[in-house]
Amino acid sequence: MRILDSVIFPGRSIYAHFPVAKITLDLEGLTDRESCEFPHFCTSVIELLPGLLEHKCSGREGGFPVRLREGTYFGHVLEHIILEVQASLGYSRAFGKTNYGGQPGVYAIIFEYALPGLVQPIVTLAMEVVNSLLNVGTVDINEKLVSLGRQAGQLGLGPSTAAIIAAARRRGISVRRIGDESLLQLGTGIYSRRLQATVGPKTSCLAADIAGDKAVTKYILATAGIPVPFGLTVETAEEAVTAWRQIGRPVAVKPKDGNQGKGVSLNLNTEGEVAEGFHFAQIFGGKTLVEEYIEGRHYRLLVVNGQLVAAAERMPAQVVGDGVSSIEKLIVQINAHPLRGEKHEKPLTRIVLDELSLRVLKRQGYGPLDVPAFGTTVLLRDSANLSTGGTACDVTEEVHAAFKERIERVARLIGLDIAGVDVVTPDISAPTAEMSVIEVNAAPGIRMHHYPAKGQARDVAGAIVEMIFPPGKPSDVPLITVTGTNGKTTTTRLLAAGLRSLYRHVGCATSSGIYINQKQIVAGDTTGPWSAGVLLADPIIDAVVLEVARGGIIRGGLGYDLADVAVITNIADDHLGQDGVEDLAALYRVKSLVTEAVRVGGLAVVNAENTYCLQAGAASGREVIMFAVHPNNALASHLRAGGRGVLVEEGAFRAQCGSETLFHLPLKDVPLTFGGLARHNVENCAAAIGAMWASGVPFSAVSAVLQAFAPDLLWNPGRQNILRIAGISVMLDYGHNVPGITAVADLARGLCNGRLIGVVSAPGDRTDQSIMQLGEVMGAKFDQVFIKEDADLRGRRPGETARLLRHGLAAMGKKAADEESLLDEATVLKEALGSAGAGDWVVVFYESLECTLGHLRQIEESRRTAIVPAAMTEAVGR
Structure with missing residues (x-):
């Protein structure tokens, strides 16, 4: 067997609402072979990984061994071995599924993972186990697991950072790990804050430098009357x-x-x-x-934001004799405890028998092979740091109020908002106890407080998060997401314009790029998960609107956790036959992820005229705002029940809550609707009104945006933009499926007095049938059709998509106006414009707006006039 592809989904995806990996596997020689054909394998794999006996399968605990004996395909076997290897490393990850990959012997294994960097090594080991045992070989599983454990320690989060992440998530604060270390971003946009371990966003660099210089620290404290050695x-x-x-x-x-x-x-x-x-x-x-050297008991006191939040008594690394075992063996026994690991990977650190340990032993009269008497305590370190194998007991409740005030003053004098103060004192509970401050630490470890050997755990991480985000302070910027088959980009742009009436810097990601306000910062199709991270990490952003496309969801999942508002414009025939999406029901399962990922208190805005959209709204579990442009039973019932909705009635938009009308705007006042002719844009505007309403945009601002937003290259580039070239009206649009082309053709027909000429290409990744259907609709809607071919053929041979489009035209009794050999856009555009007469309109369905505009400029320059936008009043009046 061999791996064909490996994908990590770090967030919500169509497979799960938690991190999963997808491994696409070719079983090769094991295709259609079942485990029951290899009895020795079934026995050997259980002996090697006995935890498989408890694996749930077929809906029952311990069901997997039964399936193994009765017979199951090896993709399924590999899935369970992967999960068991993770469990053997201490990661409880139970989710796994194996799906047919669309070709004989190809399977997709989806499983919950603990660390992304471990996915490939674990899958490799699982494959090694299968291959070796099938060939009656052996695998040193213990050695392999030890090696993987070391990798996990290097890649995983330490207890302190993990505790901060957990505390933030309990508060509903977004968390993003930056890189492979302990650098975190809490919150999003303008509210986002970064911290590294316990160095907070407001931790003074100067104060940290002072704390790092023990001599300077002592000088500052001594001159302030604080006892120091x-x-x-x-x-x-x-x-x-x-x-x-x-x-x-x-x-x-x-x-x-x-x-x-x-x-x-x-x-x-x-x-x-x-x-x-x-x-x-x-x-x-x-x-x-x-x-x-100060005699006494050693304490670490943790101060956050000027307040003592935890105190622990620290004991140096030590062993207690049992009268039988050597010191060396006693260390091995202690290090075997599951809470001990390398460095900071676990609550406690393993004890290392190094040069310093040997010196400490020598001072006590011991060597590593000596056997201390029963009950005798032998120190292995002088210092009581957890990082050198020490332990800690919580004593927070024992700290006297006067002592607490002195420690808080120490942190204040150094200038640290998060400080670990090391103190030696005989009695921490006495008001006038003598003490000596040994050190003040910036970036103090907090695992001793969260995982004390004795006493109560203290939520220091929670105190740190509360300092950064006090109760009631926002942590995440408003996030609105838009998905659907058609209308996503226009609806997203409308929403961004509406949000700009409330917020100073609105981030927007669409199929044409990433924008802050109306300035493009990244060009290209940015409807995937990466673009969400770009905007949510930018500290100038105070609201975000994301266009979320099918391909991005399938290939990378969502680039965010939860949105405040999610919009589904429609679900229609497009991209079927791609990425395992064979029908509308499957497309619904992809798109509905967007409405599933809405935070409590958020809203879903759905198309009441689309059955799948209604289903998504109902399944979201959130309040729903419906929209419709035609009389609709679902919307009527929703309003009767007191719900919110946007409808079109008597030539105007209306927003209603129950029977009460809250907003009214005639279609004739909304340029994007072309006086109501652009029914698809009427629908897009209705969706945007619902989403702006859900986002808290005042209706006065909604009205202003709709009246200003024009179908031109400034407001809505590439969507029904009308240009004039030498007296010929040219409309540009990105339509690339039957509903989209139909809507644009109907609009153009309503504006055009002469012939309607279409220039079209087809995305090569669509099915043959879908491409021929595009040809059919072009034949039905246009008087003359010119066929071009995209620069990106998406896996097709040159001329192949053009041939399929011609077949579609032929089915409608029409023939393309251009020659079969003329497929490049520049040439085809010249032919199309050359064929147009007075009153004719040319509608160009482009692949790249910039390229198409460039070709049109060249044509215009050759005619010695400039491209100018057609006046809206003139265009509507035609």
């Missing part, structure tokens, strides 16, 4: 020994700019120990600090 900065071992003598008591030796307990040696009280401690500190570079 006396110490000296040194650069040589001789200076370190001199400093120890000057201090006159046991000392701590540490890097001046260190962190996480790296290079720290405590309780040194001989010349040799001090010199050795200096050399150890030098491993981590820079100057070294020698300071008096």
